[in-house]
Amino acid sequence: MDYEEYQKMQSEINEAKQAGVRCWAVVLGHLFIAPISSLYYSARTNYWKPTLFATGVAGIAIPIALVDMGITLSFAPPATSAAMIIANTTEKRRKLKLFGPEQADHIRFDLEKK
Numbered sequence: 001m002d003y004e005e006y007q008k009m010q011s012e013i014n015e016a017k018q019a020g021v022r023c024w025a026v027v028l029g030h031l032f033i034a035p036i037s038s039l040y041y042s043a044r045t046n047y048w049k050p051t052l053f054a055t056g057v058a059g060i061a062i063p064i065a066l067v068d069m070g071i072t073l074s075f076a077p078p079a080t081s082a083a084m085i086i087a088n089t090t091e092k093r094r095k096l097k098l099f100g101p102e103q104a105d106h107i108r109f110d111l112e113k114k
Contacts, residue, residue, distance in 0.1 A: 013111050018045045019092035020104035026085050034078035041085050050088075054081035 001009075021041060029037030034054075042051040054077040065073035098104050 009111060009114065013108055014046050015092050015096065016104050016108035016111060018047055018088055019096055019098055020101045020108060021045060021085065021089045022101050023086050023089060026082050026089075030078040030082040034081065038078070038081040038085075047085075047088060050081040050084035053084060054078065 021044075026037070026041060029040070038051045038054055042048045057080045058073060058077040061073045061076045065071070093099070093104065096104065096107070098107075
C-alpha cells in the first residue's frame with residue numbers, strides 16, 4: 001500500500017468515525033461536562049473545529065459573563081460545540097447514505113481490517 005492509498009483509507013475511516021457518533025450522547029455530554037465532552041469527541045473523530053470554535057466563543061463570552069453572572073459562558077460554548085458535532089455527524093451520514101451510527105461503526109470496522 002502506498003502513501004496515497006493509506007491517506008485515502010484514513011480519510012474514509014475518519015468519515016466513518018464522524019458518522020458513528022451518537023447524537024444523544026453528544027447532547028448529554030455537553031450538558032454535564034462540556035469541555036471534556038468536546039475534547040473527547042474531537043480526539044475520537046479527528047475533527048477539531050467544534051472545540052476550537054467553542055474556545056473562541058468562550059473568549060468572546062467572558063466579558064459578557066461578567067455582566068450576566070456567567071450564564072452566557074455556561075451555555076454558548078457548549079451549544080456551539082454540540083451543534084457543530086451533530087451537524088457534522090448528520091452530514092457524514094447523509095454523504096455515506098447511512099441511517100444510524102451502527103452502520104457507520106460496521107463500515108469503520110471493515111475499513112480497519114484492511
